Each structure stands twice: as structure tokens, then as C-alpha cells.
Amino acid sequence: MSIQIVVIFDVLPERLGTAVSAFRELAARTIEEQGALRFDAFLSAEHADTVVLVxxxxxxxxxxxxxxxxxxxEFLSQVEGCFRSDxxxxxxSPLSA
Known part of the structure; x- marks a missing residue:
């Protein structure tokens, strides 16, 4: 069974452009890796300045x-200082497990 992960990032408003650019690049490169079945970055529609990785x-x-x-x-270097918190x-885990 595959492993599914969701990661939520609270981005500083003044660093959102930098973070979005870095997430786009990371997603584009990551999906090419062996074993990466999905790696998508989203902006939350409900929470301003929130990026969600699926x-x-x-x-x-x-x-x-x-x-x-x-x-x-490279991503970690680019986004250093972009987040309000970890x-x-x-x-x-599936509910059926």
C-alpha cells in the first residue's frame, strides 16, 4: 500500500510569492523521482497564506x-524564513485499516 501525506504550511504574507515559486519548482522536480506517485502543491481557498502539499x-x-x-x-534554502511556524x-491511514 502506498503512503499518503498532507503537509500544511503557514506562510508569512510578505514571503508568499517566494514560497509559491519554491513549491512549484519542488513539485515539478519531485514528481519525476522514482516512487513519487503524487506531489501537488495547493493554496488554501479558506485560509490565506496557507500552502498544502498532497x-x-x-x-x-x-x-x-x-x-x-x-x-x-534547494527548496529548504529558498523558503528559509518564509513560515510562521513548523x-x-x-x-x-485509511479508516478501513
């Missing part, structure tokens, strides 16, 4: 490899 990975190994990629290091990470 991810699906083949397995934990794919996630571990992703975290070692240059694009992740992101909220939701690793999802």
Missing part, C-alpha cells in the same frame, strides 16, 4: 530518497 509515495524508501535529493536542499504533517 503527496503519495510508493514506500518509505522513496520518501527517504526524496529527502536526500538536491531539490529538497509545518503540520499528516501521514494518513
Amino acid at each position: 503527496e503519495e509515495w510508493a514506500d518509505q524508501y522513496a520518501i527517504d530518497q526524496h529527502m536526500k535529493e538536491a531539490c529538497v536542499r 509545518p503540520t504533517v499528516h501521514r494518513l
